[in-house]
Amino acid sequence: MVALDEGLRVSMINSAAEGLFEVSRRMALGVPLAEAVPHFAPHELRLKRSLDGSTGFIERETKLSRAGGNSVTVDLTVTPFVVGKRPGLLMEMLPVERHLRISRDELLQSQFGASRELIRGLAHEIKNPLGGIRGAAQLLEREFPDSQHREYTRVIIREADRLQNLVNRMLGPNRAPLKALLNIHEVLEHVRRLVQAEASPEVAVLRDYDPSIPEISVDREQIIQAVLNVLRNALQAVGTQGTITLRTRTRRQLTISGVRHKLAVQIDIEDSGPGVPPDMAEKIFYPMVTTRADGTGLGLPLSQYLVHSHGGIIEYRSRPGCTVFSIYLPIEVS
Structure with a gap:
């Protein structure tokens, strides 16, 4: 500095x-x-x-x-x-060590593209057999309506529906963003209230907002989902005690994926958790990659997809005691 x-x-x-x-x-x-x-x-x-x-x-x-x-x-x-x-x-x-790695934006773009192709291929291979399994279970249920067989067919149908829902979540929303001008802090406050209700009383969710940020054109529901996924990851990282900070700032002349924007908003989600394990650093945005036994590994890839669809990007930096995920979204200047 x-x-x-x-x-x-x-x-x-x-x-x-x-x-x-x-x-x-x-x-x-x-x-x-x-x-x-x-x-x-x-x-x-x-x-x-x-x-x-x-x-x-x-x-x-x-x-x-x-x-x-x-x-x-x-x-x-x-x-x-x-x-x-x-x-x-x-x-x-x-x-930045130019000779050791490609630019961060290009790296994230390549990860994102590879992930999407992998997901689409998997979805195609999984969805059709799932439909057949579920249909066969429904036929068996009609053929053997007694309670003993119904218990087995219900399990098959329920698990087929669960896998179908998982595949749909992997694919993300099947529509383009429906953008409208809104105050980004209204979105963040909505998400903060949701996560605060889930958090332990010993977890503090703090705010550090820049009130001068102008309204931004985004799809409200998609940005809520993107921020919520990252914020819930932060909550899981701190566990039952710690601090999470939501921070907003404006950034001028910011280049995202080769496109220069006069103005952008930076949304930081900082937590006091143990940090991202070194062996996960390069693949954290890949689907199905998670450090939790009960995790699906879909939250961050879906958030990255939703932010990408708005012309933005998610980056992060991490060390023990301080992990910051930064969401960058262009602000359209008239």
């Missing part, structure tokens, strides 16, 4: 940034950014516009380099702030 004052001079630099750019805090403080951290010299004009217009931005996989030094690739978030009456910028940089 690097903070800049109204003259684009370094007012704060943390140890991680010192190590990343091989600079000294003592030598950088009070010095113009382009001199203190030469990697940012080509970006000085963009930062000046951001400061003058009080508009932040996010750049994915930004390559920063300096003459005679190594280049670094980072996800860069620039946020304006005001202290007293003096404006400034806060720059947050997350290093």
Whole structure:
């Protein structure tokens, strides 16, 4: 992290940034950014516009380099702030190893596409035999109406219906989103009340909303389902005691799946649970993948599908004691 004052001079630099750019805090403080951290010299004009217009931005996989030094690739978030009456910028940089993995959006897109093809193939192979099994059980029930045989046929019909419902949930909704303008906080409050009713008294569901977020065009029921699935996962992660935080922020100039959006809403669902196991990190959005004995592994894939259908994406970061799932949804600016 690097903070800049109204003259684009370094007012704060943390140890991680010192190590990343091989600079000294003592030598950088009070010095113009382009001199203190030469990697940012080509970006000085963009930062000046951001400061003058009080508009932040996010750049994915930004390559920063300096003459005679190594280049670094980072996800860069620039946020304006005001202290007293003096404006400034806060720059947050997350290093990205370009040569070790494809971009996060492309990775999630490939996971999503593979999952959908797998689900469709499975559904086709399962649904027709299920219908035949259920029909045969109904015929047997009519043929042998006595209570002893009815008990067996009822079990067959009930289990066939359960599997049919499971397949339908895997496929997700079979309609396009019916979008309408709404306040995203009304949706979040509805979901929060549902989950709070299910939660232990020792689980706190906190709110940190940005009231300036404009109305967003989404399918209310589909977004409720997407958020509810993620929030219930957070509730299961904390168990009977812990904290869950719902947070909203706006993001400017955000690129999602290769499309740049002037404005987007970021919905964070943060929990204090044990975190995502390392062996699950790369496949958490795959269907039928779960860490719970009674789980179906369909909640996150379905949420990702619903958010994708709105032009958005779900990402996450996790460590023991803090897991954050972030839902990004474009805001249509007229």
